Amino acid sequence: MTHKQRAAAAPEAEPRTDDAYLQIGEVAERTGVTQRTLRFYEEKGLLKPPTRLEGGFRLYSEDDVRRVEQIKRLQTLLGFTLADIKEMVEAEEVKMQIRAEYRRDAEVSDRRAKIAKAVEVTERQVAVIDQKLGALQEMKDHLEQKLTTYGGWLEQLDEKAVARV
Amino acid sequence: MTHKQRAAAAPEAEPRTDDAYLQIGEVAERTGVTQRTLRFYEEKGLLKPPTRLEGGFRLYSEDDVRRVEQIKRLQTLLGFTLADIKEMVEAEEVKMQIRAEYRRDAEVSDRRAKIAKAVEVTERQVAVIDQKLGALQEMKDHLEQKLTTYGGWLEQLDEKAVARV
DNA sequence: TAACACCTTAACCTTGACGGCAGGGTTAAG
DNA sequence: CTTAACCCTGCCGTCAAGGTTAAGGTGTTA
Numbered sequence: 001m002t003h004k005q006r007a008a009a010a011p012e013a014e015p016r017t018d019d020a021y022l023q024i025g026e027v028a029e030r031t032g033v034t035q036r037t038l039r040f041y042e043e044k045g046l047l048k049p050p051t052r053l054e055g056g057f058r059l060y061s062e063d064d065v066r067r068v069e070q071i072k073r074l075q076t077l078l079g080f081t082l083a084d085i086k087e088m089v090e091a092e093e094v095k096m097q098i099r100a101e102y103r104r105d106a107e108v109s110d111r112r113a114k115i116a117k118a119v120e121v122t123e124r125q126v127a128v129i130d131q132k133l134g135a136l137q138e139m140k141d142h143l144e145q146k147l148t149t150y151g152g153w154l155e156q157l158d159e160k161a162v163a164r165v
Numbered sequence: 166m167t168h169k170q171r172a173a174a175a176p177e178a179e180p181r182t183d184d185a186y187l188q189i190g191e192v193a194e195r196t197g198v199t200q201r202t203l204r205f206y207e208e209k210g211l212l213k214p215p216t217r218l219e220g221g222f223r224l225y226s227e228d229d230v231r232r233v234e235q236i237k238r239l240q241t242l243l244g245f246t247l248a249d250i251k252e253m254v255e256a257e258e259v260k261m262q263i264r265a266e267y268r269r270d271a272e273v274s275d276r277r278a279k280i281a282k283a284v285e286v287t288e289r290q291v292a293v294i295d296q297k298l299g300a301l302q303e304m305k306d307h308l309e310q311k312l313t314t315y316g317g318w319l320e321q322l323d324e325k326a327v328a329r330v
Numbered sequence: 331t332a333a334c335a336c337c338t339t340a341a342c343c344t345t346g347a348c349g350g351c352a353g354g355g356t357t358a359a360g
Numbered sequence: 361c362t363t364a365a366c367c368c369t370g371c372c373g374t375c376a377a378g379g380t381t382a383a384g385g386t387g388t389t390a
Contacts (some may be wrong), residue, residue, distance in 0.1 A: 025366065035367085040348060055356040057367055075347095077300040078246010082347070095311070112322055119315050122308050129305045133298065135242040140294045141288050146260075150284050157273055157280075190336065200337085205378060220386045222337055240377095247377070 011040040021051070021059035031068040038068070046071055046086050048093075078132065186216070186224035191270050196233040203233070211236060243297065256286040 028035045038058075043048045047067060050058045067089070074080045074088065098114045193200045203223075207213045210234060215223045232254070239245045239253065264277045 017385075034349075037347085039369090044347090048337085053367095055367080056369095057356070071306075073300060077244075077297055078304075108322055108326065112319070115315050115318050115322075118182075119312060122312055122315070125306050126305060126312075129301050129308070132242055132303050133305070133358065135238060136294050136298050136301070139238075140291060140298070143291050143294070147284060147287055150280050150287070154277070154282050157277055161273065188337075199379080201380085202378065204339090209377090218337090218386085220337080221339095222386070 021061065022065070024058050024060070027060045027065055027068065030065055031072065033068060033072065041068070041071065041082075044082055044086065046089055085121060088125060091125065094118065094121065186226065187230065189223050189225070192225045192230055192233065195230055197236065197238065198233060206233070206236065206247075209247055209251065211247060211254055253290060256290065259283070259286060 003149060024035045024038055027038060038047065047064060050060050050064060053059055071082075071085055071089070074085045075082070080088070095118045098118050101114065127144075187195075189200045189203055192203060203212065207214060212229060215225050215229060223330055236247075236250055236254070239250045240247070245253070260283045263283050266279065
């Protein structure tokens with residue numbers, strides 16, 4: 001146990017928004033990606049530039065952590081490229097913005113348009129996922145059919161064994 | 166229309182096995198990958214070295230075409246790396262071999278072991294697919310829930326519009 | 331036999347997605 | 361004020377998955 005256990009680093013002025021920010025090392029540890037990768041994602045626009053401490057240290061929020069986890073899922077489980085993911089993330093951003101603006105938006109037609117946009121974006125995402133789901137299901141069916149074939153073979157062997165006794 | 170429509174290229178000696186072999190250009194065209202990619206896959210062990218014409222031209226079978234298509238699916242739709250895919254392809258190979266050996270295998274216990282091996286390999290593949298299916302389904306559910314939220318918002322707007330009339 | 335489409339290997343180039351320093355600043359503790 | 365633990369910005373390296381010539385051989389057709 002070292003004598004330095006990093007804590008929430010209280011900024012002196014501005015007592016607002018001290019929601020337990022995380023430094024890059026914490027985030028790296030919690031998400032399992034390297035610091036380099038976090039900076040890289042930021043550079044590539046996958047993570048919005050986080051707030052900084054006076055000295056320049058990045059301060060991430062829990063939301064950022066969730067986003068990183070989302071990115072990892074999209075990447076490793078589903079094989080999206082970072083460019084793809086950036087699009088999705090941006091879509092997500094747009095949706096967040098819509099939510100935020102929703103209440104205080106003057107024109108009803110404007111609201112309607114924004115929601116329509118969000119729906120469109122989301123539906124495209126669903127369509128992509130559906131395509132992948134379909135392909136995966138097909139492969140799975142194929143493999144399971146093979147498994148039943150193997151099962152049949154084993155049964156045949158059993159019958160033979162029985163017949164020999 | 167050029168004056169050369171490539172045909173099955175009849176080798177002079179050896180009239181056997183003239184099953185309509187395909188040259189690399191054909192295969193590339195039919196599968197949508199480049200010739201370079203086909204050679205690359207061969208180099209990486211994803212495609213077995215095809216038979217060659219005397220002069221060295223590669224001659225692919227329809228089976229090879231199918232395999233290339235499978236590789237593409239695994240890669241683009243599911244985001245497996247070529248290394249992953251190579252493993253799967255090799256597993257497939259093993260299973261083919263098992264099928265071939267199945268009939269003329271002396272010991273019943275040997276057969277049983279081989280089938281068990283095949284089952285094991287196949288089940289691992291299914292497990293991987295299940296994991297991805299799960300992740301995808303979860304994402305889809307999440308997105309669809311959002312869609313219903315948006316739907317609700319639109320309804321609210323409608324109500325307001327009606328109320329104003 | 332020439333012409334032309336098609337193929338061969340070999341070598342280098344590119345892009346995406348990071349890994350790994352070097353050289354130097356920042357923060358908290360003693 | 362020093363020190364230890366963190367963090368910063370470059371900048372170069374690497375690995376995967378091919379793309380892109382270059383230089384030359386093969387196969388069919390005229």
